[in-house]
Amino acid sequence: MKINKPLAEKSAYLFLCLIGILGLQTSYLLYTLMTSMEKMPFGYLVMIGIAIVLVIILSFGYSFVFLPYLRIQKTMRLFCQGHTYEQLFQMKDTFCRDMPLMMQRMNELLDKQTAIKMSKKQAEYLALQNQINPHFLYNTLEAIRGDALDAGMMNIAETTEALATFFRYTITEVENLVTLEDELENVENYFIIQQYRFGEKLNMRINTGEDLSVLQSQLPKLTLQPIIENAVFHGLECKRGVGTIRINIETTRTKLLISIIDDGVGIEEEQLELINERLNHIEMNYENDREEKRGGIALRNVSSRIKLLFGEEYGLHIYSNQNMGTNVRITLPFIIKQKS
Numbered sequence: 001m002k003i004n005k006p007l008a009e010k011s012a013y014l015f016l017c018l019i020g021i022l023g024l025q026t027s028y029l030l031y032t033l034m035t036s037m038e039k040m041p042f043g044y045l046v047m048i049g050i051a052i053v054l055v056i057i058l059s060f061g062y063s064f065v066f067l068p069y070l071r072i073q074k075t076m077r078l079f080c081q082g083h084t085y086e087q088l089f090q091m092k093d094t095f096c097r098d099m100p101l102m103m104q105r106m107n108e109l110l111d112k113q114t115a116i117k118m119s120k121k122q123a124e125y126l127a128l129q130n131q132i133n134p135h136f137l138y139n140t141l142e143a144i145r146g147d148a149l150d151a152g153m154m155n156i157a158e159t160t161e162a163l164a165t166f167f168r169y170t171i172t173e174v175e176n177l178v179t180l181e182d183e184l185e186n187v188e189n190y191f192i193i194q195q196y197r198f199g200e201k202l203n204m205r206i207n208t209g210e211d212l213s214v215l216q217s218q219l220p221k222l223t224l225q226p227i228i229e230n231a232v233f234h235g236l237e238c239k240r241g242v243g244t245i246r247i248n249i250e251t252t253r254t255k256l257l258i259s260i261i262d263d264g265v266g267i268e269e270e271q272l273e274l275i276n277e278r279l280n281h282i283e284m285n286y287e288n289d290r291e292e293k294r295g296g297i298a299l300r301n302v303s304s305r306i307k308l309l310f311g312e313e314y315g316l317h318i319y320s321n322q323n324m325g326t327n328v329r330i331t332l333p334f335i336i337k338q339k340s
Helices: 007-036 043-080 086-090 099-109 112-130 134-150 154-170 180-201 212-216 225-236 269-279 294-310
Strands: 177-179 202-207 218-220 243-251 255-262 315-321 325-333
Touching: 134 154, 154 180, 177 180, 180 202, 180 212, 180 218, 180 225, 180 243, 202 225, 218 294, 225 243, 225 255, 225 294, 225 325, 269 294, 269 315, 294 315, 294 325
Parallel strands: 202 243
Antiparallel strands: 177 218, 243 255, 255 325, 315 325
16 A cells, blocks of 8 residues: 655655755855945845844744654654553644644543553563573572572572562563562562662661551552662662661552652752653653653653553652652552452
8 A cells, every 4th residue: 555655744854945945045145145235335234134034934944843743753653663652642743723632532532451551561671671581590599599508698698589589579470460568578679689789778667557458458560669779779879878768558548658768869859840740641651761760760660550550640759858858659549459
């Protein structure tokens, strides 16, 4: 089937051709004026005025025609490749008056389950980076643990066991909901690994409250660990002295509220607003994002998965003050796992 070039693409290329033609004609006109106006009063001022008007026209066309076309083209290409979803329907650039209404109608018709599957693929991608040969990894770590026990190196044995358990949890059944108890156990294994590196500089406290049934509440797998990792590397690693991470768990009749609090270096106000703005929207466009480090991308992934699974009212929000610490607030529906 023959596919014709879209009108927008033709218009963009036509605009570039017009720029070239206009540039050549203007150059010739300026050359003519320079030769004919040298002896005329204010001749050079006229030429400068023409040049300024030309620059303004070209800048306006480039900013309001060609750049919007490039942005729309990039967003649609990422959507077709499966790397973005909501951004397609949040585009501010349009080529016609009816385009926003069309995109709104498309968004209403699309099945959200497709977006959820896209989210799961992102989570699987992050988790399966280390899954080249999991059995080889487990066997190697178990061998290292055995040698450490024989040598009486209990620290190394404990860390190796935690690392093996952490990887086993991370790379299996990413798409499933798990209990809060499982997530906290994974976080504790991750903390053992980090404490081997940081020693007494790093502490963690978990407060589940008096009602232990909250441990059977359900949440997406790999919700807590990316946030703990972000707190360690962006909040506590640069801090002088001992750093502490606290995990506080609360519930209401319908919601599970988890706060991950660190007493690290905090976040600048301007950057904090940008991060929270991104966390408020579902985003799957994580590839080639050079504006944020991996930590920011991981938080957006967690928040997007929560929103896609449970609704826009759930997700992540960050509170922070520089040199005072950061509080990542996770809001989830309170769902207790039913006994089989």
